Amino acid sequence: MTSKPIFLYKSDPVRGRLWAEVFHRQAPHIDFRIWPDIGDAERVRYLAAWVPPPDLAHQFPNLELLFSSGAGVDQFDFSVLPPALPVVRMVEPGIVQGMVEYVTHAVLDLHRDMPRYRRQQREQCWQPLQVRTAAERRVGVLGLGSLGTAVLQQLRSLGFDCAGWSRTPHEIEGVPCHAGPEGLPAFLARTEILICLLPLTEATQGLLNASLFAQLPPGASLVQVGRGPQLVEADLLAALASGQLAEACLDVTDPEPLPAGHPFWTHPHIRLTPHIASMTQPLSAAEVVLDNLLRHATGAPLLGLVDRQRGY
Ligand code: GLV
Numbered sequence: 001m002t003s004k005p006i007f008l009y010k011s012d013p014v015r016g017r018l019w020a021e022v023f024h025r026q027a028p029h030i031d032f033r034i035w036p037d038i039g040d041a042e043r044v045r046y047l048a049a050w051v052p053p054p055d056l057a058h059q060f061p062n063l064e065l066l067f068s069s070g071a072g073v074d075q076f077d078f079s080v081l082p083p084a085l086p087v088v089r090m091v092e093p094g095i096v097q098g099m100v101e102y103v104t105h106a107v108l109d110l111h112r113d114m115p116r117y118r119r120q121q122r123e124q125c126w127q128p129l130q131v132r133t134a135a136e137r138r139v140g141v142l143g144l145g146s147l148g149t150a151v152l153q154q155l156r157s158l159g160f161d162c163a164g165w166s167r168t169p170h171e172i173e174g175v176p177c178h179a180g181p182e183g184l185p186a187f188l189a190r191t192e193i194l195i196c197l198l199p200l201t202e203a204t205q206g207l208l209n210a211s212l213f214a215q216l217p218p219g220a221s222l223v224q225v226g227r228g229p230q231l232v233e234a235d236l237l238a239a240l241a242s243g244q245l246a247e248a249c250l251d252v253t254d255p256e257p258l259p260a261g262h263p264f265w266t267h268p269h270i271r272l273t274p275h276i277a278s279m280t281q282p283l284s285a286a287e288v289v290l291d292n293l294l295r296h297a298t299g300a301p302l303l304g305l306v307d308r309q310r311g312y
Contacts, residue, residue, distance in 0.1 A: 010035035010049040011069035018282035057082045071095050073306050074200035091146050091304040092288040094281025099147045100154045102277035106223045106249045110193050111137050115247045134159035140191030143198035144170040188215035199312035200227035210235040213244055221247040225277045228254030240269045251277040
């Protein structure tokens, strides 16, 4: 009988098999298992899940760490998790790179008026528009965690006039950063392409609403890569109808998928993608998780540890 600790993976099994390869190679002292093959429940010490199974404390009495298999933890119901169980968000290079690619693509698309050219093509209209330089385009990112920071660094390197906003003060080289409710109006007033990379919390639910849109310069655009419930749908439709907003690129909605016939599906100024902006990359994620297991074993601070009060 083995007494190896079990690392249980409960998410997409195809990606789980790639995690397993990294664990077998680099951590043979750990018994890596993919749900529902849980093995001896008493030996389960670590769990990586998108949605954890119910009744964790009873099912896995020796669980020491819970990892989210994604960047967000809003899908966890903290009220049913053991209060002292450390919860860790996925902060890994693959997910960061994916988000940088998606947002850069969306910003360049908006900056170079591609939504308008796509509409013009459908109308067989050949109509050049003024080309503005990146330095003349003011781009702003809401949320300055590892994703928001990496996105701003990339956009800055492309020459955009960048700014950031977050709940608490942050510093990013070469990027003016605003903080707190008092810093929001000045940030919004200068932002022509707004990118939302905020986590879903009570404070960010419904944040993308009419009052926020009204503070942007007329004709601004939105790139929503946060979470669906942050956006007030009716307010987006009204802002697009009035021209206060020109375009919206949405990777997240509420619910996902949107119901058939929802106005976003066919809106000429909305681009929808099915929550694919970024995904955890199994190979780099497993490396980061192994590093965190080592940190846990040696008492070092965990990377991506969730502050339950804060909600992310
Ligand atoms: C995706 O949205 C994630 O949280 O990884």
